Amino acid sequence: MIAHISFAVSDYARSKAFYRAALAPLGYTLVMELTPQVTGSVYVAGFGDGSAKHADFFIASAPPGSKANDPMHVAFWAKSPAHVDAFHAAAIISGGNDNGAPGPRAEYGPDDYVAFALDPDGHRLEVWYMKPV
Template sequence: MSDAFPNTISHVSIGTNDFARSTAFYDRVLKTIGIHRLMEHPEAVAYGKVYPQFWVQTPFDGKTASVGNGTHFAFFVLSKEEVDTFHREGLAAGAEDDGAPGPRPDYGEPYYGAFLRDPDGHKIEATFWDMELARKLGMG
């Protein structure tokens, strides 16, 4: 395995019970943060910036998709404005608010994020880590 990848996780997959609705939602919301479709299969779509990291698909076993209690998926973004846009577009695309954009001091002063529940109920987040503030605070 190469040390070239900065991530520790290759990819994640979430299940959906309405593939068309879910992929339309993610097409709209993820483009606000520079993420787009990289691969497509009849019942699976992979999103990413460079390589497939976030999959939306119907469950392989044919059973009903369900939401993981305590599970959420967070996407790094480059600015507070991207967090705000992600949240706003997510709501417009049918998500439920699960935490409006804003600072999350419990996660560290440089942390700014927003939480949504996608149309299937999965918890997703956009997060910005203010590197300038982190350096000033001796955190990076």
């Protein structure tokens, strides 16, 4: 079980806007934000889908004098193929890049529907719908 995922980004404001738009179709919203006065050095934005009392996905500004982490891969569950489509469209419109158009992925499973996008820092995002059994 994963409690949360967090990584540094090169442009906090740009990435916060990107994730607000790209994750909205999945029901994720900005649920918390911390300033350097609170964290001691960086801005932090926490996103969640409202099913828990806390955020499970975080971005943070890179600490002064450092760079954002190497690109990462993060996968999010979707509730339907339409949510996968909406995520991909929102990601592209809000400054991301296509990294795999929405569609069936038979190599994952017979009913799996997936899309990939790159965020403004090149982090690879996957949104995956798996038909309930």
